[in-house]
Amino acid sequence: MNDQKYSNLWNDELIRKHDLAGPRYTSYPTAPQFDESFGRNEWLRAAEKSNSASAPLSLYFHIPFCDTVCYYCACNKIITANKKLAIPYVEALKKEIDMQAIYIDRSRPVDQLHWGGGTPTYLTDEQMHDLMAHTRSAFNLLGNDSGEYSIEIHPKGVSPERLTKLRALGFNRLSMGVQDFDENVQVAVNRFNSEEEVLALVQAARALDFKSISLDLIYGLPLQTSASFAKTLERVLALKPDRLSVFNYAHLPDLFKTQKQIDSSQLPEPQEKLTILRQSIDTLLQAGYVYVGMDHFALPEDELAKAQQAKNLHRNFQGYATHGNCEMFSFGVSSISAFGDTFFQNHKTIDAYYASLGEDELPLWRGIALSEDDKIRQTVIRELICHFELPFSKIESQYPIAFSKYFAAELASLRSLEADGLLSIGDNSIDVNESGRLLIRRICMAFDKYLSASARDQLNAKAKPKYSRII
Known part of the structure; x- marks a missing residue:
C-alpha cells in the first residue's frame, strides 16, 4: 500500500460481502486436516528426510502457563498462580528436547527460535536459564546474535531488569501483548498493563539492543469505540515499535470457554468495528508503517518489511517470518512442527503430554504428510x-x-x-x-x-x- 489514505479504497459493502469465516493459513493444510494416526514412525521418517535436506532449524517452545486469565484469549493455556506446576513442565520439555535432538543433525544451525504461550515469562529466571542451556547443549544455537530469537512477554509481569536477563539468554526480539490502553476495556477483558510499564520496557529493550520490538493490539473488544481505540493507537505510536499487529477479536465462546466471561452486549457493532480497522490502517500508513498483511505492520527498515520487499517473506505457525528456509521442530503441549514435508502436533492436554513422555514416547497427537x-x-x-x-x-x-x-x-x-x-x-x-x-x-x-x-x-x-x- 502506498501512503494514500486506505479509506479511499474502502468499501463497506464489499467487505461485508466477502467477510467469510476462514483459515488464517499459518499452515496449509490447516490443523483440522491433521490425522491422529500419525506417530513415532512417521516422525522418524520425516526427521530423516529433514536431515537429508540439511536446512537450518527453527525451534518453537510452548509455555502454556499464565498467572491470570485474559477473557478474550484463544490460546492453549493453563491458568494458575501455583508456580510449582512449572517445575515438572520444564523437566518434560528437557526430556522432549533430548528425545527429538538425538535424531536431528547437530551441525544444522538454529536460525530461528521462539518461546510462545501462555506467558513464557511465567517461568522463573532460573527455569528460563535451565531451559535455554539445555537447548543449547542439544542444538547448534548461534553465538553471534545473528539468529532471530524471540520471546512473547506480558508487560505486567516483566521488569526492565528482567529484560537484561532475557537478553543475556540470547533473545534479541520481543513481542508484547498490549491489546488496549483504555482502562475500561482492560477491566472488561481482565488484561492490565499501563502505558508507563510498556514505555519502560520499550526503552530498556532499545538500550539492550533488542533488534525488533513488536506490540500487539486487538480490535473488537468490549467497550471499544473508534475514538477510544484511536487514542490507544496514538499512545502506541509514540513508542514507535518496529512491528505492530492489530488483530481482529473473534468472539467464539462455544469454542473458547474463557470468552464466556465477556459480556457480548458490550462488543462493538460490526460497523463500528470496521471503522476502527479503517482508521487504524490509515493512521499506521500515515505514520510510515508498511502494511505487511494479515493484521501486521512494520517500519520500512524492519526485517519483516525488507523480507516482503525482497519477495522472501514466509508464513508459519507463529505468523509472518523472515526465515522461510528453516525446518521447524517444536516442543511442549499443543505445539506444531513442520519438517520433512510433514506437520506434527503434540497433545493438547498437559496430562496426555506428560503421559506420553512418561512412557518414553514422543508426545504426538496428530499430523499430516503433504502430498x-x-x-x-x-x-x-x-x-x-x-x-x-x-x-x-x-x-x-x-x-x-x-x-x-x-x-x-x-x-x-x-x-x-x-x-x-x-x-x-x-x-x-x-x-x-x-x-x-x-x-x-x-x-x-x-x-x-x-x-x-x-x-x-x-x-x-x-x-x-x-x-x-x-x-
Whole structure:
C-alpha cells in the first residue's frame, strides 16, 4: 500500500460481502486436516528426510502457563498462580528436547527460535536459564546474535531488569501483548498493563539492543469505540515499535470457554468495528508503517518489511517470518512442527503430554504428510498471503504443472472477486489489488482443496472446522 489514505479504497459493502469465516493459513493444510494416526514412525521418517535436506532449524517452545486469565484469549493455556506446576513442565520439555535432538543433525544451525504461550515469562529466571542451556547443549544455537530469537512477554509481569536477563539468554526480539490502553476495556477483558510499564520496557529493550520490538493490539473488544481505540493507537505510536499487529477479536465462546466471561452486549457493532480497522490502517500508513498483511505492520527498515520487499517473506505457525528456509521442530503441549514435508502436533492436554513422555514416547497427537498437490497449493497460498502477487512461472519452475490448466477451476472461481476489484487475473499472473489485501484470506480460500470439500460435504458432516471471520 502506498501512503494514500486506505479509506479511499474502502468499501463497506464489499467487505461485508466477502467477510467469510476462514483459515488464517499459518499452515496449509490447516490443523483440522491433521490425522491422529500419525506417530513415532512417521516422525522418524520425516526427521530423516529433514536431515537429508540439511536446512537450518527453527525451534518453537510452548509455555502454556499464565498467572491470570485474559477473557478474550484463544490460546492453549493453563491458568494458575501455583508456580510449582512449572517445575515438572520444564523437566518434560528437557526430556522432549533430548528425545527429538538425538535424531536431528547437530551441525544444522538454529536460525530461528521462539518461546510462545501462555506467558513464557511465567517461568522463573532460573527455569528460563535451565531451559535455554539445555537447548543449547542439544542444538547448534548461534553465538553471534545473528539468529532471530524471540520471546512473547506480558508487560505486567516483566521488569526492565528482567529484560537484561532475557537478553543475556540470547533473545534479541520481543513481542508484547498490549491489546488496549483504555482502562475500561482492560477491566472488561481482565488484561492490565499501563502505558508507563510498556514505555519502560520499550526503552530498556532499545538500550539492550533488542533488534525488533513488536506490540500487539486487538480490535473488537468490549467497550471499544473508534475514538477510544484511536487514542490507544496514538499512545502506541509514540513508542514507535518496529512491528505492530492489530488483530481482529473473534468472539467464539462455544469454542473458547474463557470468552464466556465477556459480556457480548458490550462488543462493538460490526460497523463500528470496521471503522476502527479503517482508521487504524490509515493512521499506521500515515505514520510510515508498511502494511505487511494479515493484521501486521512494520517500519520500512524492519526485517519483516525488507523480507516482503525482497519477495522472501514466509508464513508459519507463529505468523509472518523472515526465515522461510528453516525446518521447524517444536516442543511442549499443543505445539506444531513442520519438517520433512510433514506437520506434527503434540497433545493438547498437559496430562496426555506428560503421559506420553512418561512412557518414553514422543508426545504426538496428530499430523499430516503433504502430498504433491498440498505442496503446490501451500506455495500458492504462501505467495499470495505474503507478497500479494503470484507469477505463474514461479509455481511452474518448482512443480511440473501448467498453472492455468492445473488451477482452471480455481481461476474461474476468482473471476467474481476480480469483478469486485479485489484482484487482477492476467495470462501469466494473479495480482492482488490494494482493496483486496484486506481480504487476502478470502482470495487464498479459493485454492484450499480441503475447504472446498468441507463446503460440499457440510450437510452430511458431523462437525466442521470453526474459523474466525476475516474482518
